Amino acid sequence: MPGKRAQRASKATTRGRHSKRSVASARKGFRRPSRKASAGPKSALNLPQSTLYGSQYESLNDIVLSRIINGGKTGATPDAFLFGNMLSSLTSGMRRFSFRQGMQLGRSLYRLHESGKGYEMPEEALADLVDFFGSIGYKQVTYTTYPDKTSISVHNLHADDVGARTHSFEAGLISGFVSAARQTPVYFKEGLCSNNGSEFCSFVESDHEDDDHPGIAGSGDAIERYAGSISETIITGAQKTPTMSSEYCSLLSMVLSEKEYAGNMAKIAAYIGSNVGSKLFSYYGKNSTGRLYESAARAIRMLNLGNATVKSAKPFDMVIRFDGLDSRKEFVDLSLAFVGGLLSKRRGSTFATTERNVNGSYIVEITEQGLPLKANASTTATRQRA
């Protein structure tokens, strides 16, 4: 039986500028911690270095969500979203974890909307959820409600067929939002995915949490296909315009830096980096070092793994800047793992990193000499601790 169907156009473009309250400016006082994350009390604004839990996570969610709702920055590419989505769907444990983090975010999102207006019917809230997906950059988001269930479709126009469902974080977000609206646990499961050959992603109500998916690691060559697609985009100069929410991209990357998974995430990031690196190195060869390193910097920027610029190709000197949420230690480590993988294809060279904190941004400079840059998270090269 067909139900009520509603479609709302995204309001993202008509929204005002984002609020002046800046997470980045609250970043002052960033302190490079020792390898053992400090457990000292820190307010949400000071962004604790270690993984965020409970109420700390919730207040940070609120700040970031408010910025997105009020029309935040669209500085992220679809490729950067896919990077986060793929890594967060790697194993069944990771999928479960990202689903639950998404759920927490969805509850916060509902609370923020609800406190502003108060809904008479739980279904009214779905329009705001649809608008939220518009604000983060997804197009053609629709919902369908039947008497006994709801489904949501998101057209991800920048799909990349990696042969796996990748949106467990979003399934959690929808579940958390609808659970809060109905005041009872509701689970949504991603049935079709734009990264698995479908034209759109479809989230359908399910009577239990989606926990029977093995994760991407069990889906053949998804990671290789993805790395191949990044390299091709970079080599052909076909990068897409950043149209996706920078803030949402950071939320996604926070899932990746969960302590329990950080080590594995870094290994996979390094693996993707080395895959991309070998394609770029074999394409540009030894004779166009300048273009090679420019393309490496483009790859880093495209994946939102820091704002990378090449200062010099001979000798190699690259600066990567991390702002706001992305200046968290866990994220910097993840990015450096990718960069380490990328540069590991430069045979016979060693790289050193120096790191500094400038006006709340975290700056990493990588130069071709000195200590080897390891292709994993425990990059222990010359770290300068502020």
Ligand SMILES: [Zn+2]
């Ligand atoms: Zn999907």
